[in-house]
Amino acid sequence: MxxxxxxxxxxxxxxxxxxxxxxxxxxxxxxxxxxxxxxxxxxxxxxxxxxxxxQTSRLAGSTRFETTLEISKTGWTQASTVILARGDDYPDALAGAVLANSPQAKGPLLLTDSASLSEGVLAEIQRLGANKVYLLGGTGAVSPAVEATLKAQNLTVERLSGEDRYQTAAAIALKAVPQATQAYLASGNSFADALSISSYAANKNIPLLLSEQKTVPEVTLNALKTLGVTNVALIGGEGVLEPSVEDTLKAQGISVTRMSGVDRYATNLDVLNKLTYDRSSIYVATGEDFPDALAGAVLAAKQNNPILLVPKNAEDLSSNSVSYLSAQRTSGASFTLLGGLGVISSGLESLVRTGSQQSxxxxxxxxxxxxxxxxxxxxxxxxxxxxxxxxxxxxxxxxxxxxxxxxxxxxxxxxxxxxxxxxxxxxxxxxxxxxxxxxxxxxxxxxxxxxxxxxxxxxxxxxxxxxxxxxxxxxxxxxxxxxxxxxxxxxxxxxxxxxxxxxxxxxxxxxxxxxxxxxxxxxxxxxxxxxxxxxxxxxxxxxxxxxxxxxxxxxxxxxxxxxxxxxxxxxxxxxxxxxxxxxxxxxxxxxxxxxxxxxxxxxxxxxxxxxxxxxxxxxxxxxxxxxxxxxxxxxxxxxxxxxxxxxxxxxxxxxxxxxxxxxxxxxxxxxxxxxxxxxxxxxxxxxxxxxxxxxxxxxxxxxxxxxxxxxxx
CATH class of the missing domain: 3.20.20.80 (Glycosidases)
Incomplete structure (x- = not known):
């Protein structure tokens, strides 16, 4: 008009x-x-x-790779070190947030295509003024071509890898935290539980290691011993980490606690409710995939902010999650959504902002x-x-x-x-x-x-x-x-x-x-x-x-x-x-x-x-x-x-x-x-x-x- x-x-x-x-x-x-x-x-x-x-804002790009770039631009004006992981699979990257926020790095976690360096990644590394890049995973995860591209720019490249995801997680943990009495243990067969604890573990510089469902891998036990860990908190219910995992740890003289729920979202809430965060800012990421929460965990870790995992559809958000959001909203918390409309819809965003289940x-x-x-x-x-x-x-x-x-x-x-x-x-x-x-x-x-x-x-x-x-x-x-x-x-x-x-x-x-x-x-x-x-x-x-x-x-x-x-x-x-x-x-x-x-x-x-x-x-x-x-x-x-x-x-x-x-x-x-x-x-x-x-x-x-x-x- x-x-x-x-x-x-x-x-x-x-x-x-x-x-x-x-x-x-x-x-x-x-x-x-x-x-x-x-x-x-x-x-x-x-x-x-x-x-x-x-307040509600959104950090997102048109792809998962671009979203990590937006997260990096928001959280860092400069960084001497960058963590780089593959963007199409999660195992090698789950422990990366702790390394990214460690004294050895203090930089963002970026994602790349496995075969070649994704568009925009090199430009972001140069914007940050970084001189070192940690690659997470072996050459099957991040190819030699990616490594060569980085070295051609006179960047120091260090690869942290192992024969499998458990050995890679151990290598990352030992690089990030040379010594610790406490550690978190999450399933290596799914990503959600590890992402729930990532920001807190990174902020507190507590190592995050991975386990199989029924048994604790030998490499994980060795890493716990090398670190000097005496207390382990299991992240996830007995369906993902069975009682035998707990028994194995206790047999090593390790004290064990557990944070869990009936599903990944309930486990996420148990973590958020039991640990002490700065809840003035809440990060919200999809629990259906790993990239946004993985990169966002490093940003959240800077101020010890929690990451709330949400399902794709607003109607699937549990009443407990709605209650958590409402409590934080009432206290004046701001919300940052990680990812685009394809992963967090406008309806779900409205629910986050308003607390209405009838969004x-x-x-x-x-x-x-x-x-x-x-x-x-x-x-x-x-x-x-x-x-x-x-x-x-x-x-x-x-x-x-x-x-x-x-x-x-x-x-x-x-x-x-x-x-x-x-x-x-x-x-x-x-x-x-x-x-x-x-x-x-x-x-x-x-x-x-x-x-x-x-x-x-x-x-x-x-x-x-x-x-x-x-x-x-x-x-x-x-x-x-x-x-x-x-x-x-x-x-x-x-x-x-x-x-x-x-x-x-x-x-x-x-x-x-x-x-x-x-x-x-x-x-x-x-x-x-x-x-x-x-x-x-x-x-x-x-x-x-x-x-x-x-x-x-x-x-x-x-x-x-x-x-x-x-x-x-x-x-x-x-x-x-x-x-x-x-x-x-x-x-x-x-x-x-x-x-x-x-x-x-x-x-x-x-x-x-x-x-x-x-x-x-x-x-x-x-x-x-x-x-x-x-x-x-x-x-x-x-x-x-x-x-x-x-x-x-x-x-x-x-x-x-x-x-x-x-x-x-x-x-x-x-x-x-x-x-x-x-x-x-x-x-x-x-x-x-x-x-x-x-x-x-x-x-x-x-x-x-x-x-x-x-x-x-």
């Missing part, structure tokens, strides 16, 4: 749109009409006092306007005020914010096609306001997905049609979106193409397929906002719900603007259900659907040219508070427009103003919004997306945010 052009410096700010547009609104100066001024939006400091919003996304659109002597700064201030209007811990009720920043440029005069470029609210000289706004959201634990839209007129339609029809301009638009996200530090994008030709539908789907592939490889989120449909033959046929849903993280169906030309409800419940029924009939994964909800209402009045035979109407938008103030000012009698399928109904009232003009107001209040949010359960939806925080003030915020928390968390 373009709200940045066409407004004068008067106190009346009017945003007009055509038929089928998301919102038609007017901001008027009278507090009795709309008490929604930006200066009143900031939540008082007393409301925010004592809140400790949980639903709350997407809130931002809408702002800048004027005065410094409109760019005023615009930034208004966005930040909207962000700060979210009370308490922001993530209790909100996940993502979508500021309406970017609009597709129309076809230049004298040309026949658009080029895939778009413009934002800030000139190039003021572009730093965008990342500042993103930072304000990140500081409250929220993700930012700027929206990209187009003019809602024939020029906007022509621009979109031409861009979507051409592979070259689609790629140019995708490149521009990528550049925008790099510049702003945004977490993804909302595509809001509301006015295209029906014939452009397949091209839109192809564009979303290409965009999704590009952004997902960088772990950026993709949401598409689409107009509501209720039948295969309706006039929004350009939106193929089923196909589009394959190429988005969420499909935001804008289930509002039911009445656009004459007085009526914005989103009657029966119509919203018809939209969802149609969506379901198209075979859409309903967990990917975000339900559009309106925070605005409409104040309808007849135009001067209106006649009883041909009624014509205009309308201004009102907030919930504004509608209530109008009702109070004119002593209007509030009615609820109900139906058999909507017993709650939509609030409405009529009044006659000072100029004897009759008005009809429809809006959504907390009761009608709650009835819509009940559909999240009925249809198993992925969450809700609200247009927009522009219409939420300090009074309505006290009702809206608890309502969101109730339904989404």
């Amino acid at each position: 373009n709200i940045f052009e066409g407004a004068d410096d008067a106190t009346v700010l009017k945003f007009k749109t055509g038929f089928r547009k998301k919102v038609v609104l007017t901001l008027v100066t009278s507090l009795t009409t709309l008490t929604l001024f930006f200066s009143n939006w900031i939540v008082p400091p007393s409301v925010l006092a004592g809140s400790t919003p949980s 639903r996304i709350s997407l809130q659109y931002l809408q702002a306007y800048g004027s005065g002597s410094n409109p760019a700064k005023a615009l930034y201030d208004n966005y930040v005020e909207e962000i700060n209007s979210i009370p308490g811990n922001a993530t209790d009720s909100v996940d993502w914010l979508a500021p309406n920043w970017y609009r597709i440029n129309t076809i230049p005069d004298g040309q026949s096609a658009a080029d895939g470029s778009f413009s934002g609210p800030w000139a190039t000289a003021n572009e730093f306001y965008a990342p500042l706004t993103v930072k304000a959201a990140h500081d409250r634990g929220l993700k930012v997905l700027p929206s990209v839209t187009a003019d809602y007129n024939s020029k906007g339609q022509a621009a979109l049609d031409s861009i979507l029809a051409s592979s070259a301009t689609r790629q140019n638009l995708i490149q521009n979106i990528n550049q925008m996200l790099q510049t702003t530090n945004g977490d993804g994008v909302v595509i809001d193409f509301e006015y295209i030709s029906d014939a452009s539908g397949p091209n839109l789907t192809q564009f979303m397929k290409e965009l999704y592939a590009s952004l997902h490889s960088q772990n950026k989120l993709v949401v598409e906002a689409v107009n509501a449909r209720t039948s295969p033959t309706d006039w929004n046929q350009e939106y193929n719900y089923h196909d589009l849903a394959q190429y988005v993280d969420y499909l935001n169906i804008m289930t509002y603007d039911y009445s656009t030309t004459s007085p009526g409800p914005i989103a009657p419940l029966s119509w919203v259900k018809s939209v969802l029924n149609f969506t379901q009939s198209q075979g859409v994964d309903m967990n990917k659907v975000l339900l559009g909800i309106p925070y605005y209402g409409r104040n309808w009045y007849p135009l001067a040219t209106s006649t009883p035979e041909k009624p014509l109407y205009d309308q201004d938008a009102v907030s919930l508070t504004g509608a209530r103030n109008l009702s109070a000012k004119y002593n209007a009698s509030l009615q609820r427009e109900t139906s058999p399928t909507d017993p709650v109904g939509i609030p409405t009232f009529t009044y006659t103003d000072e100029n004897q003009v009759a008005h009809t107001v429809y809006y959504d209040d907390i009761q009608s919004l709650s009835a819509k949010l009940d559909l999240l359960d009925e249809y198993h939806l992925g969450g809700a997306a609200a247009w927009s925080l522009f219409w939420v003030d300090t009074d309505s915020a006290k009702e809206i945010y608890p309502l969101l928390q109730q339904h989404l968390r």
